[in-house]
Amino acid sequence: MAGGLIDLKRRIKSVQNTQKITKAMGLVATSKFKKVRARAEKNEPYINKFNEVIKTLALSQDAESSIYFNKNKVDTDLYIIITSDSGLCGSYNANVIKRALEDMEGKKVKLLTVGEKARSFFVRRGYDTIAEYVEVGDYPVYWDAVDIMKHAIDSYKNGEVRSVKLIYTKFYSPVKQEVEVLKLLPLEKPKDKVNREFEFEPRASRVLDYIFPKYLNNMLYYAILTSIASEYAMRMNAMDSATKNAQELLNKLQTMYNRLRQSSITQEITEIVSGAEALKE
């Protein structure tokens, strides 16, 4: 009987420890989440404007003849896949990988992975990666994105891939994050729009060679920021529910423990009383 009590006590202790850890991780995730979310949100107007600018620029003849509008005649697509380095963030990585597999089905692909989770998943399955980035960290800077994007731009310019797609998790709110597939390259002219001509200063090709890579870098930078915000939002939720589950388990264990203790005391008393009774006689 006493053995059962000790075992239960040990289990309670261990669940309590786990709960402490999940709680702490939840708090850490919350504070990181706030920081990265603020950064992502500040970046948003710039990205939206940049999208708008690129759309009007794409209407010009000069832009259309730029290399970034080239349709390379190969059958390989490049995917940039953004995941996290560590787990315990709910279905964050699983969602990204699932979406990536869906989108890549039946295609010849090359990958550029960001985050340990994507790297270990795709490398183990023998996918062809042109670069793998891990430990981009919680506070990525713009130059990280430039560094990563360079690989993609190079293989596109060299005509090794016909398109570059970006798979990331867009953050909408702490309870809503969605995996999105964004086609980065080739750039396309918006349909049903008339051409617009611009004057460029200096030469068109030089200005566009400056603007288009900048656009791609910024899109990737934003994608990384919003993905990290999503990651921490999901980690917060995951840790929150883990803490809640631990509490439920603790309550059950505690009741069991109390009952067991009660019954062992009752039994002891019965034994003593009946022993005393026996002595009396």
Place this chain on the structure above:
Amino acid sequence: MAKFSLEIVTPDRRFFKGEVDSLIVSSLVGKMQFLANHTPYVAALLPDVIKITQNGFNKYAVIAGGFIEFIDNKAIIMADAAEWPEEIDRERAEEELDRARKKLQAKDENIDYLKAKLKLMKATARLKASDIMNKK
């Protein structure tokens, strides 16, 4: 005076939005002024002070490179960074100017001269903007 709308955004904030009379920026080929109904135009910008005229008043700001697009009487400046003169830390700007100068004078293969030159231009522009403010 006819106006046009101007929007300046940087990666970390919406810097300026409003109807303005005139805008002067520095492109790679020199200073240029935009007035209402300018022809569609795209130019890369150098780090420099820009001058915005709004309702007859002049406003100055420093931008650290980027580009401008003008179309349909709307100008958008996508700046790498932007500051109002009152936000500038003069001491820091002077230090940066000093550092950039030293770097440019040193002969070392490891130095990215283009980067140092841009840094120099940025620091110069910031000091210029802060001078303008102090003169007022």
